[in-house]
Amino acid sequence: MLRALLLTTLLASPALADEIWVTNEADDTVSVIDVETLEVTHTYPTGERPRGVTFSRDFKRLYICASDSDAVQVMDPDTGEILHDLPSGEDPEQFVIAPDDRLLYIANENDAVTTVVDTQSRKVVAQIDVGIEPEGMGISPDGKVQVTTSETTNMAHWIDTATHEITANTLVDARPRHAEFSPDGGELWVSSEIGGTVTIFDTATQMEKGKITFGIPGIRPEKLQPVGMHFSPDHTKVFVALGPANHLAVVDAASFSVEEYILVGRRVWHMALSPDETLLFTTNGVSGDVTAIDVATLAPVATIKVGRFPWGAAARPTAN
Amino acid sequence: MKLLATAAALGLACASAQAEALRLDWIERQVVPPPVLSNLQGDPDDLGLAGARLSLKDIAKTGKFLGIDWALQETVVPPEADFLEVAKAALADGAQILITRAPAKDLLALADLPQAQGALILNTGADETRLRGADCRANVLHTLPSVAMRTDALAQLLVAKRWTDLALISGPQPEDAAYAEALKASLTKFGLALSGEKDWPLTADMRRSGAAEVPLFTQDLPKHDILLVADERGDFARYLPYNTWLPRPIAGSEGLVPRGWSGVVEQNGAAQLQDRFRAAIGREMRAEDYAAWVAVAAISDARTRAGSATPEALRAYLTSEKARIAGFLGRPLSFRPWDGQMRQPIPLVTERAVIALAPLEGFLHAHNELDTLGPDRPETLCTAFGG
Numbered sequence: 001m002l003r004a005l006l007l008t009t010l011l012a013s014p015a016l017a018d019e020i021w022v023t024n025e026a027d028d029t030v031s032v033i034d035v036e037t038l039e040v041t042h043t044y045p046t047g048e049r050p051r052g053v054t055f056s057r058d059f060k061r062l063y064i065c066a067s068d069s070d071a072v073q074v075m076d077p078d079t080g081e082i083l084h085d086l087p088s089g090e091d092p093e094q095f096v097i098a099p100d101d102r103l104l105y106i107a108n109e110n111d112a113v114t115t116v117v118d119t120q121s122r123k124v125v126a127q128i129d130v131g132i133e134p135e136g137m138g139i140s141p142d143g144k145v146q147v148t149t150s151e152t153t154n155m156a157h158w159i160d161t162a163t164h165e166i167t168a169n170t171l172v173d174a175r176p177r178h179a180e181f182s183p184d185g186g187e188l189w190v191s192s193e194i195g196g197t198v199t200i201f202d203t204a205t206q207m208e209k210g211k212i213t214f215g216i217p218g219i220r221p222e223k224l225q226p227v228g229m230h231f232s233p234d235h236t237k238v239f240v241a242l243g244p245a246n247h248l249a250v251v252d253a254a255s256f257s258v259e260e261y262i263l264v265g266r267r268v269w270h271m272a273l274s275p276d277e278t279l280l281f282t283t284n285g286v287s288g289d290v291t292a293i294d295v296a297t298l299a300p301v302a303t304i305k306v307g308r309f310p311w312g313a314a315a316r317p318t319a320n
Numbered sequence: 321m322k323l324l325a326t327a328a329a330l331g332l333a334c335a336s337a338q339a340e341a342l343r344l345d346w347i348e349r350q351v352v353p354p355p356v357l358s359n360l361q362g363d364p365d366d367l368g369l370a371g372a373r374l375s376l377k378d379i380a381k382t383g384k385f386l387g388i389d390w391a392l393q394e395t396v397v398p399p400e401a402d403f404l405e406v407a408k409a410a411l412a413d414g415a416q417i418l419i420t421r422a423p424a425k426d427l428l429a430l431a432d433l434p435q436a437q438g439a440l441i442l443n444t445g446a447d448e449t450r451l452r453g454a455d456c457r458a459n460v461l462h463t464l465p466s467v468a469m470r471t472d473a474l475a476q477l478l479v480a481k482r483w484t485d486l487a488l489i490s491g492p493q494p495e496d497a498a499y500a501e502a503l504k505a506s507l508t509k510f511g512l513a514l515s516g517e518k519d520w521p522l523t524a525d526m527r528r529s530g531a532a533e534v535p536l537f538t539q540d541l542p543k544h545d546i547l548l549v550a551d552e553r554g555d556f557a558r559y560l561p562y563n564t565w566l567p568r569p570i571a572g573s574e575g576l577v578p579r580g581w582s583g584v585v586e587q588n589g590a591a592q593l594q595d596r597f598r599a600a601i602g603r604e605m606r607a608e609d610y611a612a613w614v615a616v617a618a619i620s621d622a623r624t625r626a627g628s629a630t631p632e633a634l635r636a637y638l639t640s641e642k643a644r645i646a647g648f649l650g651r652p653l654s655f656r657p658w659d660g661q662m663r664q665p666i667p668l669v670t671e672r673a674v675i676a677l678a679p680l681e682g683f684l685h686a687h688n689e690l691d692t693l694g695p696d697r698p699e700t701l702c703t704a705f706g707g
Contacts (some may be wrong), residue, residue, distance in 0.1 A: 110595055132382070152617075171624060174644050194644055194651075313572070
């Protein structure tokens with residue numbers, strides 16, 4: 001399916017190489033990184049305080065949470081032009097697009113709601129009351145369950161996408177930041193920044209299956225603050241960004257044991273895999289750069305300077 | 321003797337039949353604000369209480385999902401009323417978890433009541449280090465940082481900046497003397513010393529005469545990198561900057577100030593809490609508001625994690641290794657098991673920015689870097705915690 005998408009993008013797009021798009025929270029811009037040269041090729045202005053970022057499935061639209069503009073912006077990635085805003089509710093921080101490529105689930109951090117927006121009609125379909133400061137947004141691969149985590153309520157809220165009602169609330173450790181379904185949909189992983197843990201739930205029962213803690217010699221436990229998470233291309237590992245510990249943890253997806261720690265930049269937030277799945281890119285908020293890691297060897301290969309406080313990352317395959 | 325305000329702010333209008341109803345009590349002793357030179361910037365009437373109210377809204381939301389119905393009973397005692405009688409009445413009425421904003425004398429009198437021995441008191445208003453030392457009480461935890469924690473934070477910054485030539489001006493009030501004493505102890509702790517020191521003697525109206533008097537008064541201070549000042553009421557020190565004989569930055573009670581919280585704290589998600597506070601209360605969140613906010617948040621977290629809301633279960637959880645409370649300061653918060661003080665980073669702030677967040681990089685500790693701020697376990701004077 002990916003190949004088919006690549007082909008259609010090839011016809012439509014004038015761009016030349018695969019790209020990683022990074023939002024710069026304190027610069028109100030997105031940086032475009034060329035995956036071949038590992039250099040920033042474009043920097044486009046966005047609304048205020050851009051954080052969450054994702055592409056439509058055909059990669060013709062870039063959605064950006066412009067938190068302080070209270071908007072989700074839609075950008076044409078070929079030109080960097082903002083096409084229009086979507087109604088997003090107040091202070092959108094993070095979002096997830098449904099597998100149908102149509103509905104966007106948006107966490108409204110200041111309003112304690114999850115807003116569901118139809119990207120085609122540009123209308124709000126539903127608003128769901130969740131806990132205080134929703135942020136982590138995950139959706140099951142079949143699109144049936146959306147999970148919103150709330151940072152101050154310390155819960156994962158399980159939302160039935162057919163009814164847009166909460167079906168379960170599960171407690172996690174303090175300040176959950178990110179929710180990620182396993183590629184087969186069987187598990188939900190939730191990172192707790194202040195709790196210092198990752199909790200794994202069985203999706204069918206919402207029961208806790210396991211909990212991961214971290215430890216790096218020479219780094220205080222209170223600095224090990226898991227935030228962004230990403231499954232490896234073969235689904236056997238999960239990369240966990242550890243925030244101010246400046247490391248990524250590499251976790252075995254089956255045993256939940258930590259295999260390795262990779263040194264990256266300061267205050268690492270989120271990640272994106274290159275479209276050919278050979279490189280992993282991390283946003284390092286405090287150092288204002290992006291680390292590129294070779295997925296095969298788990299070695300960092302480059303540090304790329306972007307704007308101030310890079311936060312979100314998304315990959316776009318283009319012609320090759 | 322009547323209550324100025326008694327209101328029950330219920331978390332949720334309609335609670336389901338099975339909801340567990342839990343009560344928190346806000347107990348405040350109002351004091352007549354001391355006179356200061358400037359007439360413009362007094363303390364808001366709801367200082368502290370506003371933080372507790374906002375936090376109750378936050379935890380009510382969590383409680384809704386968990387079937388817990390939190391309520392905040394507010395008792396505010398006017399300066400002329402008998403604090404202890406009102407506090408006794410609240411205890412008799414069933415208060416068990418008390419969030420207090422009261423001077424040290426009233427706090428201790430409350431904590432020593434026989435009826436309060438099974439209660440849990442969270443002090444959000446008294447910063448005296450002795451309340452965490454020789455005058456500590458087993459039933460009192462503290463979310464407001466002690467004076468020693470704040471002056472330790474400032475001393476760490478002085479060390480990090482290598483500002484080693486230091487002069488101090490102390491005001492005439494008892495709290496100024498206490499602050500100056502704490503500051504000197506912090507300097508000694510981190511290997512620094514004062515090279516000069518003067519007491520503020522002037523009673524003239526500095527609003528008119530600061531430019532004339534301050535250069536003269538500061539002219540004979542020895543060479544210094546930064547001028548420290550103890551003026552905890554915020555009386556005269558505001559007239560020192562730009563008026564001193566030598567052009568030097570000012571820190572302590574004025575200028576660069578170590579505070580438990582301030583309206584300029586924005587990292588680590590703090591902007592969200594600040595936005596919520598401003599939207600709900602219509603002013604900046606101060607250290608006392610934060611102390612009350614975090615006290616309520618800590619109780620809710622402890623209830624969730626410990627699975628019980630008895631004072632002893634909450635206290636045991638909060639002072640245990642398990643506690644990791646989220647408080648928008650970038651590190652998990654917990655309570656010291658030897659004196660009941662909440663471990664917390666201390667922002668060093670100017671009016672417009674956070675300059676540093678203590679503990680600063682490089683100040684290491686065998687167990688928790690937050691314990692580089694304030695009296696550590698080996699030096700504690702507190703015995704009530706069985707340490």
